[in-house]
Amino acid sequence: MDNPCISKCSMAKAARPSVVSRRSLVKKGNRLALLCGLLGLAFSREAAASQTKSYVVSWFYTATYSQDGDCPDGLNDDIETHFRKALALLGKSQAEIEGAVKAIPGSMYFMLGDRGRIDGKPVSPYLYPTSVPDPQIKTLKGKVGYGFNLDGKEGPDDFVDPESGEHGVDNQLYRVLGCFVPQRAFPPDRPGYPTAAWDMPRDAMGAWLIEVTGDDLSKDGDVTIGIYQATAPVMRGTDGTPIPDMTFRVSGDRRSYNVVHGHLVNGVVASDTFTFNMLADIFYEPEFHLSDARVRLTLKPDGTARGILGGYEDWRKIYSSYASGGVFNEAVVSLDIPGIYYALKRMADAFPDPKTGENTAISTAYAIEAVPAFIVHDNKTAAADVPAQDTSR
Amino acid sequence: MVKKIAIALAIALTATGISHAATDEPSASRMHLVGMRRITQDQYRQIIADVFGRTIKLGGRFEPDQRDAGLLAVGASQVSVTASGFEQYDDLARSIAAQVVDEQHRIVTVPCKPRSGQGADDACAGNFLSSVGRLLYRRPLTQRELTDEIKIASDVSDRLHDFYAGLSLALTGMLESAQFLFRQEVASGDASHLTLDPYSKATRLSFLLWNAGPDRPLLDAAEHGELDTPAGLDRQVDRMLASPRLEAGVRAFFSDMLGFTAFEGLAKDPVLYPKFSARVAADAQEQTLRTIVELLLTQNGDYRDLFTTRTTFLTPLLGAIYKIPVTTPDDLPDAWVRYEYPQDAEQAGIVTQASFVALHSQPGRSSPTVRGKALREVLLCQKVPDPPGNVNFALVQDTNNPDFKTARQRLTAHRSQPTCAGCHKIMDPIGLALENFDTTGAFRALENGAPIDASGEIDGMKFTDAQGLGKALHDNPAAAACIVNRLYAYGIGRSTTKDEANWVHTDLTKDFVAGHYGIEALLRGIATSDQFYSATKPEIRAGDPASTRLASEGLHQ
Numbered sequence: 001m002d003n004p005c006i007s008k009c010s011m012a013k014a015a016r017p018s019v020v021s022r023r024s025l026v027k028k029g030n031r032l033a034l035l036c037g038l039l040g041l042a043f044s045r046e047a048a049a050s051q052t053k054s055y056v057v058s059w060f061y062t063a064t065y066s067q068d069g070d071c072p073d074g075l076n077d078d079i080e081t082h083f084r085k086a087l088a089l090l091g092k093s094q095a096e097i098e099g100a101v102k103a104i105p106g107s108m109y110f111m112l113g114d115r116g117r118i119d120g121k122p123v124s125p126y127l128y129p130t131s132v133p134d135p136q137i138k139t140l141k142g143k144v145g146y147g148f149n150l151d152g153k154e155g156p157d158d159f160v161d162p163e164s165g166e167h168g169v170d171n172q173l174y175r176v177l178g179c180f181v182p183q184r185a186f187p188p189d190r191p192g193y194p195t196a197a198w199d200m201p202r203d204a205m206g207a208w209l210i211e212v213t214g215d216d217l218s219k220d221g222d223v224t225i226g227i228y229q230a231t232a233p234v235m236r237g238t239d240g241t242p243i244p245d246m247t248f249r250v251s252g253d254r255r256s257y258n259v260v261h262g263h264l265v266n267g268v269v270a271s272d273t274f275t276f277n278m279l280a281d282i283f284y285e286p287e288f289h290l291s292d293a294r295v296r297l298t299l300k301p302d303g304t305a306r307g308i309l310g311g312y313e314d315w316r317k318i319y320s321s322y323a324s325g326g327v328f329n330e331a332v333v334s335l336d337i338p339g340i341y342y343a344l345k346r347m348a349d350a351f352p353d354p355k356t357g358e359n360t361a362i363s364t365a366y367a368i369e370a371v372p373a374f375i376v377h378d379n380k381t382a383a384a385d386v387p388a389q390d391t392s393r
Numbered sequence: 394m395v396k397k398i399a400i401a402l403a404i405a406l407t408a409t410g411i412s413h414a415a416t417d418e419p420s421a422s423r424m425h426l427v428g429m430r431r432i433t434q435d436q437y438r439q440i441i442a443d444v445f446g447r448t449i450k451l452g453g454r455f456e457p458d459q460r461d462a463g464l465l466a467v468g469a470s471q472v473s474v475t476a477s478g479f480e481q482y483d484d485l486a487r488s489i490a491a492q493v494v495d496e497q498h499r500i501v502t503v504p505c506k507p508r509s510g511q512g513a514d515d516a517c518a519g520n521f522l523s524s525v526g527r528l529l530y531r532r533p534l535t536q537r538e539l540t541d542e543i544k545i546a547s548d549v550s551d552r553l554h555d556f557y558a559g560l561s562l563a564l565t566g567m568l569e570s571a572q573f574l575f576r577q578e579v580a581s582g583d584a585s586h587l588t589l590d591p592y593s594k595a596t597r598l599s600f601l602l603w604n605a606g607p608d609r610p611l612l613d614a615a616e617h618g619e620l621d622t623p624a625g626l627d628r629q630v631d632r633m634l635a636s637p638r639l640e641a642g643v644r645a646f647f648s649d650m651l652g653f654t655a656f657e658g659l660a661k662d663p664v665l666y667p668k669f670s671a672r673v674a675a676d677a678q679e680q681t682l683r684t685i686v687e688l689l690l691t692q693n694g695d696y697r698d699l700f701t702t703r704t705t706f707l708t709p710l711l712g713a714i715y716k717i718p719v720t721t722p723d724d725l726p727d728a729w730v731r732y733e734y735p736q737d738a739e740q741a742g743i744v745t746q747a748s749f750v751a752l753h754s755q756p757g758r759s760s761p762t763v764r765g766k767a768l769r770e771v772l773l774c775q776k777v778p779d780p781p782g783n784v785n786f787a788l789v790q791d792t793n794n795p796d797f798k799t800a801r802q803r804l805t806a807h808r809s810q811p812t813c814a815g816c817h818k819i820m821d822p823i824g825l826a827l828e829n830f831d832t833t834g835a836f837r838a839l840e841n842g843a844p845i846d847a848s849g850e851i852d853g854m855k856f857t858d859a860q861g862l863g864k865a866l867h868d869n870p871a872a873a874a875c876i877v878n879r880l881y882a883y884g885i886g887r888s889t890t891k892d893e894a895n896w897v898h899t900d901l902t903k904d905f906v907a908g909h910y911g912i913e914a915l916l917r918g919i920a921t922s923d924q925f926y927s928a929t930k931p932e933i934r935a936g937d938p939a940s941t942r943l944a945s946e947g948l949h950q
């Protein structure tokens with residue numbers, strides 16, 4: 001019986017990296033030999049000819065670069081103001097509003113959660129966001145933001161990336177969300193809500209893995225970037241963050257298997273354009289699918305990596321991830337869910353529907369933080385299973 | 394003083410057990426109580442599992458054990474049961490007894506059926522109590538003991554109209570008695586040559602080899618006098634050494650010798666070392682025990698190779714500490730994986746494992762001094778004096794001092810204080826050899842950006858790194874002598890007397906060397922020796938209330 005791991009050991013210079021990889025290049029040949037020996041596998045010299053740094057994603061969240069003045073119309077309403085406005089829209093008297101506000105938080109859960117109206121009947125504004133009027137949430141007007149120039153053009157809504165300096169950066173999702181307080185942060189701080197949204201499900205979802213393979217990662221040159229999902233979730237250390245240097249096995253699910261060519265320049269890896277697909281968590285965002293995606297990672301000397309993943313994403317999926325939080329996301333997180341719906345729809349900037357002409361996708365950028373890990377490929381991820389990497393939608 | 398009070402308290406707890414043994418039986422007038430050792434938590438659990446099965450759940454807390462002469466096994470001879478501790482034992486006993494007689498278990502645990510469940514049945518109660526009592530007390534119950542227990546069961550059964558309630562209460566009493574909680578060693582002979590009685594021999598043998606009470610075959614052998622003959626003793630030793638239960642005994646000894654109970658209070662700074670958790674601490678102990686079992690039992694290897702072996706076992710969590718890939722089946726994420734370090738690996742031998750370097754470190758930094766002290770005391774049985782009370786540790790603890798980036802530099806400066814130099818000379822040169830391992834056991838080449846110099850010297854043998862230290866320990870005769878001494882002391886529950894020490898250091902150690910440093914051969918040598926079953930009368934000091942109490946119990950003739 002063929003041992004698939006043998007071929008993977010010898011495939012190190014092909015699209016797929018070696019059977020196991022890790023960030024440290026010290027004695028890499030020995031370590032690879034060891035693991036192959038551990039698994040009863042042969043070890044190819046070719047494997048040692050390339051170098052791989054591998055990581056497990058510790059944080060993944062909407063990239064923010066919040067600065068004073070980037071919301072000239074002010075920030076979006078706090079929860080009490082939002083609640084008062086919602087009640088006023090429902091025709092409540094001032095006395096009724098004051099009574100409801102006094103009963104916060106309990107009153108919010110049922111008064112916000114069924115404030116939608118269809119034919120005069122109450123409905124969920126999360127399932128039926130157009131059942132409430134567009135509140136015209138305040139959106140971000142700043143000029144600096146993370147991401148990539150996805151359409152190759154420079155327009156008035158585009159950003160300049162603060163790290164890469166790239167102009168024409170498309171990241172309309174940041175404009176939609178950037179004036180909500182829980183979405184605001186200046187690096188290295190992380191925005192509260194997206195961070196929590198990632199933190200909660202990651203104990204249950206397969207960890208996200210990243211491999212960067214090249215001939216010599218100490219020098220500029222071509223690289224192969226792999227982004228996969230593991231069969232197991234991350235494990236947390238005593239500080240609550242994922243433990244570095246754990247070993248992960250790559251899942252065999254082709255929906256979570258991305259391999260793309262890239263370049264390493266001055267310690268920063270930048271990919272070509274690819275289609276990113278990754279399973280996440282049913283309570284978070286079940287599946288990420290980014291078209292015309294690009295990824296940029298800074299491989300830091302301490303073994304960690306930090307970067308940006310950008311691309312176009314179906315705005316309705318993004319809305320769903322916010323709406324699935326329901327009234328909690330309004331009453332606790334202070335978001336305006338129907339407002340986000342209207343803004344996403346209004347500010348979507350790609351892939352127009354052939355019939356309606358309305359854009360179906362919105363440009364996005366997500367921050368990635370990763371810690372070193374060992375990654376094992378086994379026979380579940382045969383090369384033939386890798387989906388073709390389309391670059392167009 | 395503590396020791397004597399402990400014995401007195403233990404005796405006061407029961408005031409019957411040994412007295413029965415000493416007065417009911419024909420040879421009672423020549424019997425001497427020569428030792429009482431409180432059973433450890435692990436031993437308690439094992440005995441309950443052996444007697445009643447593993448489905449009996451044990452909750453609650455146990456009295457803390459005490460370490461003396463490097464061993465809890467020795468400390469066990471010097472501890473008593475405090476008032477609060479007795480409450481805990483009482484809770485445990487009630488819980489166990491209730492489970493043993495409940496409807497789920499009684500069909501297995503109580504072999505006889507009472508005539509009626511609504512009242513006493515002395516025959517059935519006696520059958521049960523004498524059977525389990527023999528295993529719990531590690532000897533047959535005396536007639537008086539059995540009569541008393543049956544009467545308790547009978548009275549309660551009749552009063553509560555519940556046979557099993559009576560049985561449960563009688564069993565509770567046995568489980569919280571000193572006869573069960575303490576290994577009571579009884580010897581006969583004149584003061585110059587005391588020999589353990591057969592049941593005490595069986596108990597000593599069983600706890601040495603299995604860390605458990607004697608099983609029925611061993612008690613039978615004791616009852617029939619087989620342990621008093623070389624051939625009979627050999628048969629039992631052979632049987633027990635061949636048993637899979639030997640592993641539990643070996644594990645218990647090394648857990649004790651290596652001081653693993655200290656892991657219960659071990660913590661690392663979660664900000665600096667978030668990888669290190671209680672699970673890692675548990676895995677670290679298990680890694681070393683698996684390494685030991687593999688080398689000493691599975692491979693029947695040379696004890697000294699524990700300091701150089703490249704074979705070990707890892708979990709994914711330990712892999713993260715050591716930065717080694719550890720792959721386990723998806724459905725067994727915590728499985729253990731056998732691992733061979735390469736020849737040029739930084740780690741080799743148990744002293745480079747987290748169970749040693751993490752245990753003997755500070756929460757936020759390594760400690761060459763603590764490690765050096767542990768190497769001397771734990772592995773070489775050499776006593777290192779405690780530091781004087783007025784030592785200024787500020788320089789050693791200042792790991793951010795730009796002038797002293799490495800522990801070696803800080804300790805060199807610290808040793809310039811004359812009061813410190815003497816002791817540090819015997820600890821630091823060997824402890825510094827492990828400086829490539831941080832306080833969690835992770836390898837590091839640098840400290841504060843400065844390269845770590847792990848060279849050193851021990852008893853004239855120089856080395857350049859931890860591997861070299863392992864080889865030096867391997868070749869150091871003190872290491873082999875230490876394990877022999879420790880194992881013997883572990884078995885007898887006290888430090889050796891002068892005569893015993895001579896025998897241990899000459900004959901027993903010589904046999905250990907001749908047996909290629911094998912642990913089984915060493916255990917056999919101890920278990921079949923006359924010395925192992927000899928006893929000394931406890932010292933009676935004038936004015937010592939405990940000794941007076943012992944004397945008043947008529948236990949010293």
